[in-house]
Amino acid sequence: MSRRHLNPVPSVAIEEVRALVGAGTLRRDLLIEYLHRLQDSYGFLSADHLAALAEAMKLSRAEVYEVATFYHHFDVVREGEATPPPLTVRVCNSVACEMAGANELLDGLRAALGDRVRVRAVPCVGRCECAPVAVVGRNPVGEADVRAVQWAIDAGAVDAPLPEARGLADYRAAGGYRLYADCVAGRRGAEDVIAALESANLRGLGGAGFPAGRKWRVVCGMPAPRLMAVNIDEGEPGTFKDRYYLERDPHRFLEGMLIAAWAVGIAKIYIYLRDEYAGLRTMLGEELDALRAAFPNAPETELRRGAGAYVCGEESAMIESIEGRRGQPRLRPPYVAETGLFGRPTLEHNMETLYWVREIVERGAAWFASQGRRGRKGLRSFSVSGRVVKPGVHLAPAGITLRELVDEFCEGMLPGHELYAYLPGGASGGILPASLAGLPLDFDTLNEHGCFIGSAAITVLSQQDSARAVALNAMRFFAHESCGKCTPCRVGTAKAAILMEREAWDVPLLKELAQTMQDASICGLGQAAPNPLLSVMRFFPHELEGGK
Secondary structure, three states: OOHHHOOOOOHHHHHHHHHHHOOOOOOHHHHHHHHHHHHHHHOOEEHHHHHHHHHHHOOOHHHHHHHHHHOOOOOEEOOOOOOOOOOEEEEEOOHHHHHOOHHHHHHHHHHHHOOOOEEEEEOOOOOHHHOOOEEEOOEEEOOOOHHHHHHHHHOOOOOOOOOOOOOHHHHHHOOOOHHHHHHHHOOOOHHHHHHHHHHHOOEOOOOOOOEHHHHHHHHHOOOOOEEEEEEEOOOOOOOOHHHHHHHHOHHHHHHHHHHHHHHHOEEEEEEEEOOOOHHHHHHHHHHHHHHHHHOOOOOEEEEEEOOOOHHHHOHHHHHHHHOOOOOOOOOOOOOOOOOOHHHOOEEEEEHHHHHOHHHHHHHOHHHHHOOOOOOOOOEEEEEEEEOEOOOEEEEEEOOOEHHHHHHHHOOOEOOOOOEEEEEOOOOOOOOEEHHHOOOEOOOOOOHHHOOOOOOOEEEEEEOOOOHHHHHHHHHHHHHHHOOOOOHHHHHHHHHHHHHHHOOOOOHHHHHHHHHHHHHHOOOHHHHHOOHHHHHHHHHOHHHHOOOO
């Protein structure tokens, strides 16, 4: 339909949009930020507001609509549709929460709350250590039951609490930012810092495991201006380590970020934080303001807000999102280090990778490298959930085994539970049986078993759980989160979920489908999605033959 046949935008909608996004020229890359402002203010995105925003940004309505409908956290209300209730309760139904009774909680809340509150099942919200989790408005309620959620609603406890993190003053009093000051003043050389990361064998801790020092060298060799994108999307089910560290010591990460920017010659930094971490976003914004005042000559830093899309954990999809578009992965080459944000060479890092920079440089590469077991190097932050006494983030040596991790750090299995299986790397990392709980947990150590450690998200299953049910949960998640760009992933995940729901699996067909997804998907989502179902076929065939 041509523009002249579109319905005119009501003047009141234009005024409301301009009141929220400003009267001047609007930036194309801030489209998602503007959508957040509208939804935060009105609770949903109306057709009139989307049309008004498109007019204000000089974009087609289709461009704005396709972005708004891509992200799960935007509630688009089409013409003629009823507006949603003012409050939404989101119940996580990913693996750890489903094991802890999320489906029963959903049924109970829907029965108790009726139509006055919208109750939704949502993917992992990054709080697996206190499953099941319900988010009332933006307030996460851990170990939730119907009574606790009703109390939060009645009390008006719908805003995210601020974490009690160590602020800038306390961090500097303990020696923080001395290393960064030494770098800027020339008392440290960039070559020495990069060499320390290489000697320590620090690898990317978001899941891919690419050597950090090598990445710095590659980007440093690219033409200026160079940019940095920090990935704190953390959407892998079972992962919550980044939130854990940021809620306690954000400046340790921020100092590592500034050191990386100095060493590589970064002109501007973008931090991409998942929308589920609302309290953390407020706190981090305040600490960034304090940091700008303390170091006015540091590179400009923008804090960007995700909108609910697991695929944005992939670096190029995240960059598309920062640029204000749908978060769909790019075809490569060129790689992000060559052509990333706004067409410039980009240093992309997971938050935890930068978190370790200061300590490695100050304490020495040998200290970090010596921490591992079984010939592995370094420390790993394991996000542990499931049937253990003490779930949470546990800092342990690289190369530790699952049995050692459970016994030494998690205080063992819950009473009445025996180790049956475990997910070593979130939903995409596959499922291993208890008989392989003696494998060293690290990059590259699980590949021969069809699994990987990824972001070190460990979910522990007991004899009360079913690996088949966990695999189905994971496949439903991947089908929900597929960006739709490539057919093998878009169609494959949905078809696999349907096939896996059947009492008898068509094993040859599922294997053929899995192989197609692995071979032909554009990004890691589709390539890794078959891992859990292949694990069930390989290690738990009894569950396909009438077992649990």
